[in-house]
Amino acid sequence: MSATKKIVFILGAGASQDCGAPLMKDFLNVSRDLLLEGKVEKYRIEFEQVFFAIQKLQKIHSKSLLDLNNIESIYTLFEFSQLINKLPDYPQKDIKKLIASLVRVIVSTLEQSILFSIDNSGVFSSSGSYGGFVELLKNLNKYNFESSILTFNYDVALDIALQNSDLTPYYGFDSNIKKSKFCNLFKLHGSLNWVSQKSEVKVYQVADFLSDAKKDFNSWDNIGRNGPLILSEKLTNNFSERSVKQSPTSFIVPPTWNKSGYHNSLSTIWKKAADELGKAEYIVVIGFSLPETDSFFKHLFGLGTAGDRLLRKFLVYNPDNSGQVKKRFESLLGPGAISVFEYLEMDFKTGLSDISETLTGNKIHRGLMIL
DSSP states (O other), X not given: OOOOEEEEEEEOHHHHXXXXXXXXXXXXXXXXXHHHTTTTGGGHHHHHHHHHHHHHHGGGTTTXXXXXXXXXXXXXXXXXXXXXXXXXXXXXXXXXXXXXXXHHHHHHHHHHHSEEEEOTTOOEEESSSHHHHHHHHHHHHHTTEEEEEEEOOOOSHHHHHHHHTTOEEEOXXXXXXXXXXEEEEEETTEETTEEEETTEEEEOOHHHHHHHHHHTGXXXXXXXOOEEOOOGGGHHHHHHTTTOOOOSSOEEOOSSSOOXXXXXXXXXXXXXXXXXXXXXSEEEEESOOOOTTOHHHHXXXXXHTXXXXXXXEEEEEOOOOSSHHHHHHHHXXXXXXXXXXXXXXXXXXXXXXXXXXXXXXXXEETTEEEO
């Protein structure tokens, strides 16, 4: 029998964009539209607080060039304004509330943007290619590939696709695994189905929230209709029964420079992610543009991959054809990695078949392996 080959997938926003999640540069526009369309009335105050603060930031735009349309930039500005307790023409007493409001905007925008349908057998699924991606993982396993996934995405579309294939997502917390069959899914920035208490992350298990969602099925018009799964609103009841006090909403980490405040909660995940990178012979990056501001991943990758393990392939799938994303990865990689580096101008859906053919010699068509 052939030796096991270790492969690590790194998924960015481009992967979840395929099932409806907005990219960071489009996120705030989508959030505004949801507010105007009345789809987030329950959290109107939080949405309006965020957009009011962004409006006030326009005042410093004439003296300092800032990207006020990018959610990453806004999150950074809000965090720093909280540190120095200063934001132009904004009440100081309300500055500390901005991060919580922005988290609610992010969570609600994702929940309203990624739609799910339920079939006759009670299986929930999203549109997009995560179902095909899970099929790819299963097919790679037949060729002795052992897969792990590192993702920067907060949503649970991939989590649900894994659960549908009887692969319990293992997030890295020891209490997480319930079944013998599982897949490593290390969510580096947190998740919609996580809450935090005293630096400890609690998980609303995928199987549990799918079971609970089926109970709400009658609120949907009919089988096959697309609708949002409002997971975050179930967290309070789910954990109050276990006497756990949680954050007002899902536990997510900002996609910004300042992750040090979250290290107590996520250090276990980051360590395991680094360990996976250290064991990897194949690294496949999908939909991650390696933002210049994200020093976190650069350090995680540099320290995690240090060692004697031979890297056989480093593949990056991204539709960007400007050359900028390719250059960022080239500047990240050392001589051993750059020699096996390939940049492929493909989106998530198109890339699935290419990954299969590159690694196994066989293609995938509509989620099925062509032998």
